[in-house]
Amino acid sequence: GAGVSQSPRYKVAKRGQDVALRCDPISGHVSLFWYQQALGQGPEFLTYFQNEAQLDKSGLPSDRFFAERPEGSVSTLKIQRTQQEDSAVYLCASSFTGDGRPNYGYTFGSGTRLTVV
Amino acid sequence: RKEVEQDPGPFNVPEGATVAFNCTYSNSASQSFFWYRQDCRKEPKLLMSVYSSGNEDGRFTAQLNRASQYISLLIRDSKLSDSATYLCVVRETGFQKLVFGTGTRLLVSP
Numbered sequence: 001g002a003g004v005s006q007s008p009r010y011k012v013a014k015r016g017q018d019v020a021l022r023c024d025p026i027s028g029h030v031s032l033f034w035y036q037q038a039l040g041q042g043p044e045f046l047t048y049f050q051n052e053a054q055l056d057k058s059g060l061p062s063d064r065f066f067a068e069r070p071e072g073s074v075s076t077l078k079i080q081r082t083q084q085e086d087s088a089v090y091l092c093a094s095s096f097t098g099d100g101r102p103n104y105g106y107t108f109g110s111g112t113r114l115t116v117v
Numbered sequence: 118r119k120e121v122e123q124d125p126g127p128f129n130v131p132e133g134a135t136v137a138f139n140c141t142y143s144n145s146a147s148q149s150f151f152w153y154r155q156d157c158r159k160e161p162k163l164l165m166s167v168y169s170s171g172n173e174d175g176r177f178t179a180q181l182n183r184a185s186q187y188i189s190l191l192i193r194d195s196k197l198s199d200s201a202t203y204l205c206v207v208r209e210t211g212f213q214k215l216v217f218g219t220g221t222r223l224l225v226s227p
Contacts, residue, residue: 031213042121042204042217043161056214091160106215108160 002026004109006092012115013082021077021112025094033106034067034077035091043091049075082116089113120144121218123205129224134195138221140188140205147216150181152190153204155220161204164190195225 005024013019025032031050035043036059045059051072060067064082069075079086093106123140130136142150150167165172167179167188178191188205205218 033214035217040125040219042219043215045214045216048213050213056212059214106163108162110160 004092004094004107006090006109006112008112009110010113010115012117015084015116016081017116018078018080019082019114021079021090021114023075023077023092023094023109025073025075025092026096026107027073029094029096029107031095031106032069032075033093033095034075035093035108036061037089037091037111039088046077046090079114082114084116087114087116119218120216121205121207123218123221125219125221127222127224129226130195131226132195132197134225135191135193136195136223137192138190138203138205138223140190140218142186142188142205142207142216144207144209144216145186146210147186147207148210149208150179150188151206151208151215152177152179152188153206153217155202155204157201161217164203192223195223197225197227199223200225 007022033048034046037043047067048056049069052069064080066078089111091111092109095106121142152164153161154164155161165174167181171180176193180189202220202222204220206215208215
């Protein structure tokens with residue numbers, strides 16, 4: 001597709017449930033990022049992939065959060081044993097460059113709004 | 118202290134007004150600078166990159182002061198459609214991730 005596609009758009013999970021969020025980046029984009037945006041806050045970095053390699057996972061808040069991109073295209077963010085504080089919008093972004101040069105902005109998907117009840 | 122700080126607003130201005138947003142960043146190793154726009158319940162979208170010499174895109178002017186670690190965005194002749202949250206964003210040298218401020222909310226009224 002023309003843009004970054006995320007699914008589902010909305011997810012309601014019971015506390016303790018596992019969830020999986022999907023991101024389909026722009027075709028050919030090397031870099032893929034996951035961000036978490038709480039209400040009234042700016043996006044916070046979670047993790048970064050260059051192709052299939054996860055080069056930075058410093059933003060993952062706990063070991064309940066896990067991300068993968070096994071074939072260098074589609075990525076999945078998994079949250080185990082969800083807690084209420086996990087409620088947020090999860091944004092995926094992709095970018096073409098991956099060789100360390102500054103890239104001038106990323107394209108974000110519409111996000112998945114996760115509500116943990 | 119947050120790495121990127123912005124006044125959350127809201128800034129309420131009438132149509133046609135000029136409005137300026139400021140942002141400070143704490144990491145002197147920051148390399149790239151951007152302003153993103155985010156509409157309610159939508160994803161952030163790149164508004165403009167910010168260059169050391171300052172740059173302009175139509176009604177929007179961005180300035181960077183590396184010595185003071187300060188970034189600004191000026192919007193002239195505000196339109197109703199400019200109502201949104203404006204996010205100040207930086208990237209550190211050697212890192213790919215973007216660091217976002219909390220955002221400044223702008224409301225333009227008729």
